[in-house]
Amino acid sequence: MHIPDAFIPLWQGAAYWIIALIFIGISVRWAQREMNEDKIPVIAVLAAGIFAIQAFNLPVAMGTSGHLVGGALAAIVLGSPFAAVFILTLVLIVQALLFGDGGITVMGANILNMGIIGGFVGYYSYHAVLSLVKNPYLSAGIAAWLACLISALACAVEMAIAGTFPLVPGIVAMGVYHAVIGLIEGVITAVILSLLATSRPDLIASSSRVVSP
Amino acid sequence: MNRLDNRSFLLLGVAVAVVIAILAVFFASGEPDGLESAALVVQGEKSLTGPSPDDADPEAVGTGVSVYSSPLPDYSLGEESGITGGIIAVILGIFVTLALVLGITRLFAAGKA
Numbered sequence: 599m600h601i602p603d604a605f606i607p608l609w610q611g612a613a614y615w616i617i618a619l620i621f622i623g624i625s626v627r628w629a630q631r632e633m634n635e636d637k638i639p640v641i642a643v644l645a646a647g648i649f650a651i652q653a654f655n656l657p658v659a660m661g662t663s664g665h666l667v668g669g670a671l672a673a674i675v676l677g678s679p680f681a682a683v684f685i686l687t688l689v690l691i692v693q694a695l696l697f698g699d700g701g702i703t704v705m706g707a708n709i710l711n712m713g714i715i716g717g718f719v720g721y722y723s724y725h726a727v728l729s730l731v732k733n734p735y736l737s738a739g740i741a742a743w744l745a746c747l748i749s750a751l752a753c754a755v756e757m758a759i760a761g762t763f764p765l766v767p768g769i770v771a772m773g774v775y776h777a778v779i780g781l782i783e784g785v786i787t788a789v790i791l792s793l794l795a796t797s798r799p800d801l802i803a804s805s806s807r808v809v810s811p
Numbered sequence: 812m813n814r815l816d817n818r819s820f821l822l823l824g825v826a827v828a829v830v831i832a833i834l835a836v837f838f839a840s841g842e843p844d845g846l847e848s849a850a851l852v853v854q855g856e857k858s859l860t861g862p863s864p865d866d867a868d869p870e871a872v873g874t875g876v877s878v879y880s881s882p883l884p885d886y887s888l889g890e891e892s893g894i895t896g897g898i899i900a901v902i903l904g905i906f907v908t909l910a911l912v913l914g915i916t917r918l919f920a921a922g923k924a
Contacts, residue, residue, distance in 0.1 A: 599846040604873030633919040639817045643824030645912045646905050650828040653886055653901050654835035655844060661863030662848040663840035688915070692908045697900070698881030750845060762872055763853045771849035771859060779845050797815050797823075 599667070599753050599776070600693065601708055603701030606760045614756070615706030621683045621714050628680035637676070640801045644672050645685045647790075649692065656782055664779030667712050667749065670720020670742035671787045675794060677803025682717025683709070707756055711749045720745035720787075724806070734808040735788040742787035743780035750776030825909060832901035836886075836894060843869050 606614070629641075648668035655663035668689075669682040687709050693699040700708045724741035731737055754772035757763035763771075794802055799809040815823060843851060847869035851857035856867040886904070888896030 599844065601846065602870055602873060603877035603879065604870055604875045605850075607875050629916065630919045630922065633916055635817060635920070638913070638916045638920060639821040639824070641916055642821060642909055642912045643828070646825055646828040646909045647831070649904055649908045650832040650835070650901065653832055653839060653904070655840045655842070657840040657842055660848070660860045661842055661857060662845060663842040664845050685912075688911050689908060692904060692911065694879075694881070696881060696883055696904060696907060697886050698879070698884040699886070701877065702879045703875075753846060754849070757849075760875075762874070763849065767853050768849060771852040772845060774859060775845035775848050798820055800814065801820075 599708075599711060599750055599772075600690075600700030601704045601711075601753065601756070603703050605701075605757060605762045606704045606707055608703055610756075610760055611701075611703040611706060613706075614704070614710050618687075618706035618709040618714070621680070622687055622709070625680040625683035625687070628678055629684050632676070632678075632681075636801060640675065640798075641681070641685060644668070644675065645688055648672070648685060649689050651786070652689070652693070658775070658778045658782070660775065660778070662775050662779070664775070664782055666783055666786045667716055667746060668787075669712055669716025669749070670724065670738070670745040670783065671790055673717040673721035674724050674738055674741065674787070674791065674806050675802055677805045679714075679717035679721040682720065683713040686713030686716065707753075711753050711756075715749045715752050716745045719748045728807065734806065735792055738791050739784035739788040743784035746780035746783040747773065747776050750779075825905070828905050829902060832905055833898055836897040836901060 651666045655665050657663050669686055672685045673679045673682040690708050694702055694705055720741050723744045724737050727740050728737040750772045754768040757768050758765035795808050802808045843863050850869040850872045851867050854872050857863050883900050886900045888900055
């Protein structure tokens with residue numbers, strides 16, 4: 599759901615940039631506080647892996663394809679929604695500057711949708727679902743699906759404010775496609791979380807309760 | 812299973828990312844993504860659940876300006892370099908991402924010490 603520059607007028611793009619910069623500022627403070635020799639490889643591998651997997655579009659029927667966004671994954675593994683903001687911002691900068699995937703003036707909106715909304719919805723719905731079902735992988739899958747869907751709906755509203763999509767048809771189309779694309783997000787998030795739990799359980803935030811202390 | 816040390820974890824993680832990216836060059840779907848499909852739907856080029864037309868331009872619905880042209884559009888080095896160009900482009904992307912993250916995180920870690 600990388601928005602290209604032509605989809606949002608400049609002044610609205612600037613407004614999303616201001617929102618994004620506030621969260622980026624907090625995420626930088628999160629990174630400065632949390633950084634240590636054990637966290638650096640996790641953040642690096644998550645960023646490189648999210649970049650790679652975002653290039654891998656999988657067909658989802660209805661003439662559409664989708665890929666993992668990774669905000670929920672980053673937030674759950676590192677135990678903070680600001681981890682998602684930090685990692686997705688860096689990935690989106692490389693994608694836009696080097697590959698033209700997602701615009702420059704609209705990058706604030708892309709950071710808002712995929713990093714901020716993806717990270718916050720993923721993180722908080724993970725903990726809400728976990729308290730109900732007790733299974734971390736099922737919880738992560740559901741949270742990631744929801745993060746994908748809510749981000750897409752936010753994107754549809756932004757498109758309507760921009761006058762690019764009509765509101766209701768935009769919400770219906772974005773909602774339908776991302777309800778299906780979200781299944782990719784859910785399954786891959788759960789699988790990567792379980793791979794991490796096997797290879798380096800100590801690296802997963804203890805707050806996520808994936809690994810018993 | 813033995814726990815991987817930090818260095819092995821980083822190397823293994825990057826190797827997995829490179830494999831995923833190379834597989835993506837060969838097997839990624841060329842269908843429009845969710846946002847592009849929605850753009851085709853609101854333009855009347857595509858029905859909600861129907862196939863996407865090959866020649867439709869999802870970005871035609873955008874009325875704003877786009878001034879930036881990236882050096883490697885569409886994760887490729889251009890038509891003539893084909894698959895090899897695609898592989899070089901995604902691997903370059905992984906290492907630029909990695910360099911950016913490692914640079915910034917090491918800066919923070921050093922600032923803390």
